[in-house]
Amino acid sequence: MTQAATLTRHAAPLAPIDVSRPEIYAEDRWQELFRRLRAEAPIQFVPESDFGAYWSVTTHKPIVHIEALPKIFSSSWEYGGISIAGGVDKPTQGEMRMPMFIAMDPPEHTAQRRTIAPSFGPSEVAAMKAEVQQRTAAVLDSLPIGEAFDWVERVSIELTTGMLARLFDFPWDERHKLTYWSDMGGDVELMKSPDTHAMRNAALGEMGAAFAALWQQKAANPGKDLISVMLRSDAMNHMSEQEFMGNLILLIVGGNDTTRNSMSAFAYGLSQFPDERAKLEANPDLIPNAVQELVRWQTPLAHMRRTVMEDTEVDGVAMKKGDKVVLWYISANRDESVFKDADAIQVDRENARRHLSFGYGIHRCVGARVAELQLCTLLEEMAKRRLRANVIGEPTRVPACFVHGYKSMQVELSRY
Numbered sequence: 001m002t003q004a005a006t007l008t009r010h011a012a013p014l015a016p017i018d019v020s021r022p023e024i025y026a027e028d029r030w031q032e033l034f035r036r037l038r039a040e041a042p043i044q045f046v047p048e049s050d051f052g053a054y055w056s057v058t059t060h061k062p063i064v065h066i067e068a069l070p071k072i073f074s075s076s077w078e079y080g081g082i083s084i085a086g087g088v089d090k091p092t093q094g095e096m097r098m099p100m101f102i103a104m105d106p107p108e109h110t111a112q113r114r115t116i117a118p119s120f121g122p123s124e125v126a127a128m129k130a131e132v133q134q135r136t137a138a139v140l141d142s143l144p145i146g147e148a149f150d151w152v153e154r155v156s157i158e159l160t161t162g163m164l165a166r167l168f169d170f171p172w173d174e175r176h177k178l179t180y181w182s183d184m185g186g187d188v189e190l191m192k193s194p195d196t197h198a199m200r201n202a203a204l205g206e207m208g209a210a211f212a213a214l215w216q217q218k219a220a221n222p223g224k225d226l227i228s229v230m231l232r233s234d235a236m237n238h239m240s241e242q243e244f245m246g247n248l249i250l251l252i253v254g255g256n257d258t259t260r261n262s263m264s265a266f267a268y269g270l271s272q273f274p275d276e277r278a279k280l281e282a283n284p285d286l287i288p289n290a291v292q293e294l295v296r297w298q299t300p301l302a303h304m305r306r307t308v309m310e311d312t313e314v315d316g317v318a319m320k321k322g323d324k325v326v327l328w329y330i331s332a333n334r335d336e337s338v339f340k341d342a343d344a345i346q347v348d349r350e351n352a353r354r355h356l357s358f359g360y361g362i363h364r365c366v367g368a369r370v371a372e373l374q375l376c377t378l379l380e381e382m383a384k385r386r387l388r389a390n391v392i393g394e395p396t397r398v399p400a401c402f403v404h405g406y407k408s409m410q411v412e413l414s415r416y
Contacts, residue, residue, distance in 0.1 A: 014041040018049045019056060019328065019401065020084055022189055025302070026399035031343060034058055034331035043317045050192055051084045054305075054324040058331035060338045060356065062314050066306060066327060067360040070106065073306035073325060075363060077246070080307050082363075083402050084326050085188040106362070115233035116251075117366050119167070119226060125369040128166075132373055135162050136381045143413055148392055151411040155378075156263040160256050163374060167255065169225035170214065181207040182256040185249035188402040204249065211248055226251065251367075253403075258300040258357075259371045261398075261405030262291075263378055265298035267389035268409060273345045277388070280347045281416055284383040290347035291375045296355030297345050302330040302404040304359060329356045330404055386415045 017033055024030045037044060042059040057063055066073045080086035118124065139158050143149065157179050165175040184203035190196040214227055222228040230236040230247075239247070270277035280290050308323040319325065333355050334342040346352075358365035365371070382389070395409035 014044065016044060016046045016048075017041075017056070018046050019058075019331075020046075020049050020051055020054075020326070022399040022401060025401060025404060026397050028394075028397060030330065031334070034328065034334065038331060038335060043315060049084075051188070052324065054084060054326050055319060056326055056328065057314070058328045060332040060335040060354075063327045063329070063332045063356060064360050065314060066325060067363070070362055072309055072312055074309050075304075075306060079309075079322075080305065080324060082304050082306075083188050084303060084305050084324070085191040085402070086305065110362075113362075113366060115229060115236050116226065119229055120367050120369055122369065125373050128370070128373060129377070131166070132163070132377045133381065135159065136374075136377050140381055140385060140387065145413050145415065148410050148412050151267050151389060151391075151409045152260075152264050152395075152406050153408065155267075156260040156406075159263065159374060159378065160260040163259070163370065164252060164255050167226050167251070167370075168211075168214070169218075169223055169227070174210075177207075177210070178252055179256060181249075182252045186253040186257050186403045187400055189400050207248065207252075208244070211244070215244070254365060254367055255370070257403045257405060258365070259374050261300040261403070262295050262298050262371065262375055264395070264406040264409055265294050265300075266375070266379065267411050268391050268395060268406070269294055269297055269345050271389065271391040276345050276347050280379075281383070281386075281388070284380065286347050287376055287379045287383070288372075289349070289352055290379065291372055292352035292355065293345055293347055293349050295357045295371075295375070296333045296339070296349075296352055299330040299333045299355075299357050299404055301357070302401055303328050304363075329359075332356045388414050388416050390414055 014036070017037055019030065019033055019037070024033065037056065037058045042057070043062060044056045044058075045053070046056055047053045057066065075082050077086070136159060139155060143154060157176070161175045161178050164170065164178045165172055168178075170178065181203060184190065184200050185207075187200070190200040211227070215231070218225065218227040218231055222231060230239070236247070270280070280286050304327050306325045306327065308319045308321055308325060310321050312319050333339070336342050338354060339349070339351065358368040358371075390412045392410040392412055396407040398405045398407055
């Protein structure tokens with residue numbers, strides 16, 4: 001954060017509210033804080049936090065505006081990257097710098113995204129449908145009826161790690177390592193101290209070694225997996241070790257945490273709104289729209305971050321070059337000016353697709369179609385079996401402001 005940023009005036013008289021604190025999310029009490037910010041200070045400067053000073057942007061319109069201007073609001077890892085934890089002024093001791101294409105600006109971002117994007121195109125995703133159905137059916141058929149179990153472990157993690165293993169052609173028996181590496185890569189709380197940062201680096205080093213070996217295998221015997229796609233690309237086949245690891249983290253976290261936590265939100269969210277669950281059970285044609293609504297309601301990645309590249313204004317609020325700007329998708333998806341009764345799940349909400357859970361603009365999630373396929377298939381296969389997930393008690397939530405999700409959730413299945 002630049003010194004000039006600390007001199008910038010607050011956007012409103014409301015005292016700064018630091019919504020990066022992990023307990024807000026662990027205790028599921030973020031809703032009222034963001035509601036107040038949207039009403040009183042939708043763009044607010046927070047001078048102090050565990051991650052340094054930052055601008056907090058909490059409503060839909062200015063977030064879309066910022067996302068549409070990548071030359072002014074940079075995603076580049078060189079200026080801090082895409083999460084609130086990144087910083088260039090005082091890197092954490094032992095910090096591993098890992099560039100990834102989501103944390104790049106054009107033209108580098110454009111070239112690398114073009115390499116990966118075809119693997120997630122409409123025809124490629126459609127070709128995955130039968131396999132996703134088969135895998136989802138097998139998982140659901142293995143679950144007990146009328147007996148409590150952890151939905152996160154048995155359903156959400158199992159289905160998402162299976163997809164990741166397929167995309168990378170990763171050894172099937174070792175697929176759960178992908179979950180561990182994803183958790184390490186996406187946990188911004190681990191970046192707060194040298195000890196936890198060292199633990200994270202060790203885990204990511206293990207990941208790098210495993211994928212370096214896979215890279216060598218694919219160089220000798222390429223296939224249709226993402227590693228082989230990278231190898232065939234002029235934009236990605238000469239990546240440094242750090243850049244390779246950065247893109248792995250992006251694809252693993254993006255492919256794991258977002259889908260996994262939306263799958264968990266399906267069980268939890270519909271248990272909170274039984275009338276909407278009944279509406280969906282009565283009309284499975286609502287499933288595609290319900291998926292968009294559940295992704296909106298959950299917002300599996302709570303924020304993205306940008307860095308100001310030149311003095312500018314957003315909605316009359318002055319920002320200085322070098323300022324850190326945090327775009328709270330989790331709040332924009334509850335923006336009352338866009339989504340009526342935004343805290344409620346409405347499986348037939350007409351504008352559910354306006355959610356920002358997949359981002360907006362050039363950095364919109366490249367794997368959104370795969371996530372939608374997995375989520376729709378889960379709901380479809382549940383409907384075929386007339387299965388209902390009944391959540392028992394409260395889940396244990398992820399204590400962090402980046403990945404917004406669930407660590408465990410007790411569920412009992414019944415039939416309707």
